[in-house]
Amino acid sequence: MVVSIRDVAREAGVSVGTVSNVLNKPDEVSADSIARVQAAIDKLGYVRNDAARRLRVGVSSTVGFVVLDGRNPFFNEVVRGAEDEASRHGIAILVGNTDEDPAREQLYLDLFEEQQVRGVLISPYGDITRRLERLRERQIPVVLVDRMNPEGRFSAVATDSVAGGRMAAEHLLAQGRRRLAFVGGPFDMRQVRDRLDGARWAVENADVAASLEVIATDALSVEEGVAAGRRILERPPGQRPDAVFAANDLVALGVLQSLSAGGSLLVPEQIALIGFDDISFAAAAAVPISSMQQPARAIGQTALRILLEEVGDPGLIPRQTVFRPELVARASTRPRP
Amino acid sequence: MVVSIRDVAREAGVSVGTVSNVLNKPDEVSADSIARVQAAIDKLGYVRNDAARRLRVGVSSTVGFVVLDGRNPFFNEVVRGAEDEASRHGIAILVGNTDEDPAREQLYLDLFEEQQVRGVLISPYGDITRRLERLRERQIPVVLVDRMNPEGRFSAVATDSVAGGRMAAEHLLAQGRRRLAFVGGPFDMRQVRDRLDGARWAVENADVAASLEVIATDALSVEEGVAAGRRILERPPGQRPDAVFAANDLVALGVLQSLSAGGSLLVPEQIALIGFDDISFAAAAAVPISSMQQPARAIGQTALRILLEEVGDPGLIPRQTVFRPELVARASTRPRP
DNA sequence: CTGTTAGCGCTTTCAT
DNA sequence: ATGAAAGCGCTAACAG
Numbered sequence: 001m002v003v004s005i006r007d008v009a010r011e012a013g014v015s016v017g018t019v020s021n022v023l024n025k026p027d028e029v030s031a032d033s034i035a036r037v038q039a040a041i042d043k044l045g046y047v048r049n050d051a052a053r054r055l056r057v058g059v060s061s062t063v064g065f066v067v068l069d070g071r072n073p074f075f076n077e078v079v080r081g082a083e084d085e086a087s088r089h090g091i092a093i094l095v096g097n098t099d100e101d102p103a104r105e106q107l108y109l110d111l112f113e114e115q116q117v118r119g120v121l122i123s124p125y126g127d128i129t130r131r132l133e134r135l136r137e138r139q140i141p142v143v144l145v146d147r148m149n150p151e152g153r154f155s156a157v158a159t160d161s162v163a164g165g166r167m168a169a170e171h172l173l174a175q176g177r178r179r180l181a182f183v184g185g186p187f188d189m190r191q192v193r194d195r196l197d198g199a200r201w202a203v204e205n206a207d208v209a210a211s212l213e214v215i216a217t218d219a220l221s222v223e224e225g226v227a228a229g230r231r232i233l234e235r236p237p238g239q240r241p242d243a244v245f246a247a248n249d250l251v252a253l254g255v256l257q258s259l260s261a262g263g264s265l266l267v268p269e270q271i272a273l274i275g276f277d278d279i280s281f282a283a284a285a286a287v288p289i290s291s292m293q294q295p296a297r298a299i300g301q302t303a304l305r306i307l308l309e310e311v312g313d314p315g316l317i318p319r320q321t322v323f324r325p326e327l328v329a330r331a332s333t334r335p336r337p
Numbered sequence: 338m339v340v341s342i343r344d345v346a347r348e349a350g351v352s353v354g355t356v357s358n359v360l361n362k363p364d365e366v367s368a369d370s371i372a373r374v375q376a377a378i379d380k381l382g383y384v385r386n387d388a389a390r391r392l393r394v395g396v397s398s399t400v401g402f403v404v405l406d407g408r409n410p411f412f413n414e415v416v417r418g419a420e421d422e423a424s425r426h427g428i429a430i431l432v433g434n435t436d437e438d439p440a441r442e443q444l445y446l447d448l449f450e451e452q453q454v455r456g457v458l459i460s461p462y463g464d465i466t467r468r469l470e471r472l473r474e475r476q477i478p479v480v481l482v483d484r485m486n487p488e489g490r491f492s493a494v495a496t497d498s499v500a501g502g503r504m505a506a507e508h509l510l511a512q513g514r515r516r517l518a519f520v521g522g523p524f525d526m527r528q529v530r531d532r533l534d535g536a537r538w539a540v541e542n543a544d545v546a547a548s549l550e551v552i553a554t555d556a557l558s559v560e561e562g563v564a565a566g567r568r569i570l571e572r573p574p575g576q577r578p579d580a581v582f583a584a585n586d587l588v589a590l591g592v593l594q595s596l597s598a599g600g601s602l603l604v605p606e607q608i609a610l611i612g613f614d615d616i617s618f619a620a621a622a623a624v625p626i627s628s629m630q631q632p633a634r635a636i637g638q639t640a641l642r643i644l645l646e647e648v649g650d651p652g653l654i655p656r657q658t659v660f661r662p663e664l665v666a667r668a669s670t671r672p673r674p
Numbered sequence: 675c676t677g678t679t680a681g682c683g684c685t686t687t688c689a690t
Numbered sequence: 691a692t693g694a695a696a697g698c699g700c701t702a703a704c705a706g
Contacts, residue, residue, distance in 0.1 A: 015677040050451040052699035054388035114387040281618040389683035
């Protein structure tokens with residue numbers, strides 16, 4: 001039923017070694033052999049058994065990518081970037097979604113380890129340095145994505161979230177806003193803390209008197225954004241912030257949705273709004289949303305490139321690649337007339 | 338360096354067979370052995386070598402999912418649904434993006450076949466029945482996603498695109514629109530043809546005199562939608578359609594973006610607009626976009642469930658599961674005042 | 675350049 | 691209930 005390299009060899013009238021060489025080192029084989037083996041492969045419909053190959057060689061040609069939120073277009077762009085780079089090296093990417101669930105994070109890491117993936121890209125949720133170190137002991141390099149690794153134990157590719165938070169808040173202040181609110185959470189997500197820290201710094205070091213309150217959410221989702229927006233609406237108008245910095249665009253979209261429900265349209269006249277990531281849907285929103293742009297595609301590409309370099313040379317010193325976010329100002333933070 | 342079942346056996350003072358049994362059939366092993374093997378596993382940090390296991394048993398615990406467009410939130414929801422179901426069975430999903438490229442479609446199918454995945458979910462682009470049949474010959478079941486298989490050779494889970502197209506057009510007609518335009522393409526995508534066919538049927542069988550023109554795009558993307566919208570804008574106002582049915586929400590978002598560029602805001606007053614899929618961003622658009630909702634999550638779940646059933650019983654007769662799309666009417670198709 | 679052959683680590687008989 | 695041993699399909703080392 002199942003065609004093995006043996007069958008191909010018999011059909012082509014050569015040895016299994018030759019067939020293997022045709023597959024792996026064609027230049028060490030005569031043209032004649034190549035032709036006959038190819039013919040046999042086509043005739044028999046042979047497909048190499050990757051398990052056997054891996055058992056022998058010890059590594060696979062897949063890279064695992066543990067993603068924080070598979071429904072966030074930002075991450076999909078990052079994956080896309082990694083994929084682009086991977087396909088150039090004949091590598092496929094196995095994507096595992098954790099949805100901010102540590103148990104699933106574990107599950108996928110275990111799976112990848114069993115599968116002896118060539119390397120792991122991960123946008124980590126909790127603190128899993130230990131787990132990742134074990135992977136590396138097993139010769140499986142790890143590159144952190146969308147998150148720095150201050151201790152420098154792992155290579156990381158990310159955007160400078162602190163700078164991004166600062167720039168976002170500075171932009172709001174420059175537009176004349178003074179009562180800022182940061183909407184986001186949970187705070188055990190490093191990116192969230194960093195963005196808030198940056199914003200806080202900007203407010204504290206501003207030339208003008210301004211305040212920053214925190215409106216915490218349970219996740220970075222549209223739904224949580226909607227809920228946060230409602231909480232703002234419930235307040236008497238005088239006590240509302242005059243600007244909202246959402247931890248990412250999904251939250252921003254949610255906030256916008258509540259704030260403009262019923263045609264009230266408070267944005268940007270009464271409340272300015274800025275998000276983070278600059279997903280493509282931010283520009284198409286009811287009120288085009290300002291955002292801190294991250295080079296998502298480039299992040300994915302770079303991460304994969306570094307990963308492959310570490311595969312090639314395990315002794316490589318981990319390096320941190322930091323992209324600078326860029327302000328994309330749109331209608332949602334236009335100054336009041 | 339790398340810990341094998343042999344090392345565990347030695348450490349625990351049992352044979353490799355027993356270790357294997359502890360791992361796979363714990364009830365055929367004495368409690369004492371289980372305890373000692375467990376201890377040894379923990380101490381040594383043993384991780385099963387999936388390649389060896391697979392070589393022996395012949396199947397893996399992954400399912401491949403060949404996706405048409407990884408950046409379409411609709412597909413991400415479908416993947417999510419499949420993942421939910423998969424994680425319940427200890428199965429991981431390997432996602433491959435084709436971006437409507439037949440070559441990449443091939444590539445991923447080859448890869449999955451080499452990897453002996455447990456089964457394949459696929460939203461196919463071209464006609465690859467032959468290729469899929471070969472997979473099935475190799476005991477790899479295939480379930481089509483988001484696309485029916487009229488010949489009934491494969492199980493399929495999809496939304497009734499013809500009905501959806503019909504309902505969308507009927508809705509536009511009911512809002513008093515008469516000059517409809519279908520924006521979408523390419524037409525070798527089955528879903529696109531079906532949606533158009535449904536719309537055409539509705540127009541031809543309407544009580545009123547109405548027309549339907551086709552504005553073809555090269556892909557179902559926001560960019561292509563933008564381009565199509567521009568072409569509409571270039572016409573003299575009298576020759577523009579008074580309603581646009583976009584083949585999916587990405588295209589609809591693009592069309593909306595051109596039509597409302599420069600603050601002209603033709604939607605819905607002059608041109609009504611409806612999309613397909615009801616991705617979450619449709620509701621948050623500049624003008625909330627009406628759409629034909631597909632139960633994306635349920636589609637993914639169902640597809641995976643059927644796939645696993647076919648894994649268990651390869652003789653199963655293929656079945657077609659069809660969901661009915663639901664109209665979600667929003668501002669973009671509000672009747673003219 | 676080609677053929678022969680030894681395992682990679684695991685599961686699964688088959689004895690015991 | 692446990693141990694011994696065969697062998698899954700492949701690659702790489704070696705001999706020719």
